[in-house]
Amino acid sequence: MSAFTTASTVLTDLSCVKKALMQMGWTESQIEVHDKPVKLNGYHGSESRTAQVVIRKQHLGGYGAYNDLGFLKQADGTIQVIGENAGKHGRITGNKFQETLGQEYALAKITDEVEAAGYFIDKVERRDGKIYVSADNPYS
Amino acid sequence: MAKLQIVISGRGDVTIENEDTTGPGCTGIADKLAAALGKKNEQELKQEYYEIPLPDLIEVGE
Numbered sequence: 558m559s560a561f562t563t564a565s566t567v568l569t570d571l572s573c574v575k576k577a578l579m580q581m582g583w584t585e586s587q588i589e590v591h592d593k594p595v596k597l598n599g600y601h602g603s604e605s606r607t608a609q610v611v612i613r614k615q616h617l618g619g620y621g622a623y624n625d626l627g628f629l630k631q632a633d634g635t636i637q638v639i640g641e642n643a644g645k646h647g648r649i650t651g652n653k654f655q656e657t658l659g660q661e662y663a664l665a666k667i668t669d670e671v672e673a674a675g676y677f678i679d680k681v682e683r684r685d686g687k688i689y690v691s692a693d694n695p696y697s
Numbered sequence: 698m699a700k701l702q703i704v705i706s707g708r709g710d711v712t713i714e715n716e717d718t719t720g721p722g723c724t725g726i727a728d729k730l731a732a733a734l735g736k737k738n739e740q741e742l743k744q745e746y747y748e749i750p751l752p753d754l755i756e757v758g759e
Contacts, residue, residue, distance in 0.1 A: 561712060561713070561714050561715075563710065563711065563712050563713070563731075564710070564711045564713070564730070564731035564734045564735070565709070565710050565711075565734070565735065566705075566709035566710065566711060566734045566735055567734070567735025568735070569735055635735075656707055656708055656709065658709075659708065659709025660705050660706070660707060660708075660709050662709065663705045663709050663711055663734060664705060666733055666734055667703055667705075667711070667730060667733075667734070669733075670729065670730050670733045671701065671726070671730065674726055674729065676699070676701065676726075686706075686707040687704055687705060687706055687707060688704070688705040689702075689703070689704055689705075690701075690702075690703040690704075690705070691700070691701070691702055691703075692700070692701040692703070693698055693699065693700050693701075694698065694699035694700075695698050
């Protein structure tokens with residue numbers, strides 16, 4: 558018997574956000590992870606906004622950003638993406654960025670969860686704008 | 698052997714196909730994954746396959 562379940566991804570896990578950002582091309586040293594939120598830098602210097610996971614604006618050159626990019630865990634457990642939608646082309650918080658982030662976050666979260674449940678990731682394939690994952694559990 | 702086939706769409710929506718929902722360790726894995734991802738959709742799609750026994754071969758005499 559085979560069953561299908563569908564889910565929409567909501568960002569709740571900062572460690573998986575970091576993994577997703579690394580998959581999107583940033584290096585580990587470019588991604589700051591803090592236990593407590595730290596201030597973000599804007600065009601004019603330090604801003605009042607804070608975040609636990611931060612990519613400083615100097616590492617966002619490809620996006621033409623004037624502000625740091627931050628990820629803040631909120632009281633309800635969800636993660637707020639704090640970036641500029643002005644920038645040169647508004648690419649930081651634009652749809653494409655958020656979609657890619659959501660997709661890579663889902664892959665990181667799935668990998669963590671299925672491996673914790675005793676499964677092994679057999680194959681990850683990126684095709685037609687989607688990610689296909691196969692996982693096996695040889696012990697069940 | 699339990700097997701999962703997972704598709705992540707461009708928008709981050711996820712479809713999980715659990716190819717064996719009966720073995721130990723299989724039960725609830727899809728629900729657990731959906732919960733970990735954040736939001737399991739209200740409308741759950743289920744598709745079940747049943748093995749239909751073929752009738753015995755009938756020898757037809759002339």
